[in-house]
Amino acid sequence: MTRLPRLxxxxxxxxxxxxxxxxxxxxxxxxxxxxxxxxxxxxxxxxFNAMLHAPxxxxxxxxLGSALRYRSTLSDRVRETAVLIVAAHWDCAFERYAHEPxxxxxxxxxxxxxxxxxxxxxxxxxxxxxxxxxLVTALVASGDVDDALFGRAVSLxxxxxxxxxxxxxxxxxxxxxxxxxxxxxxxGDPA
Numbered sequence: 001m002t003r004l005p006r007l008x009x010x011x012x013x014x015x016x017x018x019x020x021x022x023x024x025x026x027x028x029x030x031x032x033x034x035x036x037x038x039x040x041x042x043x044x045x046x047x048f049n050a051m052l053h054a055p056x057x058x059x060x061x062x063x064l065g066s067a068l069r070y071r072s073t074l075s076d077r078v079r080e081t082a083v084l085i086v087a088a089h090w091d092c093a094f095e096r097y098a099h100e101p102x103x104x105x106x107x108x109x110x111x112x113x114x115x116x117x118x119x120x121x122x123x124x125x126x127x128x129x130x131x132x133x134x135l136v137t138a139l140v141a142s143g144d145v146d147d148a149l150f151g152r153a154v155s156l157x158x159x160x161x162x163x164x165x166x167x168x169x170x171x172x173x174x175x176x177x178x179x180x181x182x183x184x185x186x187x188g189d190p191a
Contacts (some may be wrong), residue, residue: 004182006043007052015055023048023062027070034101036187045187046094047175072164076106078129078157082110082136082168084116085097089140090176097186128156133167139169 012020023029023044024037038044044052051058072079080103087095100113112122121137124130135153138145145153153162178184 001132002183002185004053004184005106006049009042012052016052019052019055019059019062020044022059023051024071027066032105034105035060035098039187046098047178050178050184052180060158061171061174064167065175068164068168068171072168073158073160074132074168075129076102077108077126078132078161078165079134079168080101080106080108081112081116081122081124081129082165083172084113084173085133086140086169086176087138088119090149090173090180092172092176092179094184094186095172114140119144131156132161135162135165140173141168 007016009017010021028037036045037048043049048062051062068074069079074082080099083095083099084103086092087099096117100117103113106109108116108122112124115122115125122133124133131149131153135145135147138149150162153165157165
């Protein structure tokens with residue numbers, strides 16, 4: 001059972017409403033929808049409802065997520081592989097629910113998704129994708145990477161991508177912890 005009230009649009013104060021409109025009307029709401037941002041009453045699903053309860057921090061957090069998702073140099077496959085590795089590490093059902101369909105849409109196969117879900121390295125034929133996945137796996141396991149892995153990831157992906165990957169790990173770890181602490185499940189779970 002969730003520990004946060006699910007706020008409907010009519011309950012929002014002005015700062016919450018600005019954040020709500022940014023999330024529900026921004027890039028997440030455009031293009032293909034792999035999960036619903038809101039429920040039938042207009043309440044935000046997933047981590048977005050928690051953001052409304054602290055709109056100053058929530059605004060910064062959602063902007064970081066938007067930058068990682070829509071303005072990053074990471075390929076879609078690298079980004080989704082990384083998100084799913086973080087979700088597996090933190091056993092975050094909502095992030096798996098939200099990002100596995102995106103992963104499929106960007107070309108991750110069922111075997112790769114099953115491997116990631118089970119905490120096993122997915123077989124990735126592209127060396128840059130494999131280096132990125134190895135970097136993310138090391139970061140979630142120990143919070144650091146050795147010189148060889150760092151050098152390989154930078155060599156194959158570039159320094160900008162490595163900075164973005166480390167930021168992505170922190171962002172999705174934050175969401176996973178919030179989803180866990182506030183007992184936020186998938187849409188349709190008991191409220």
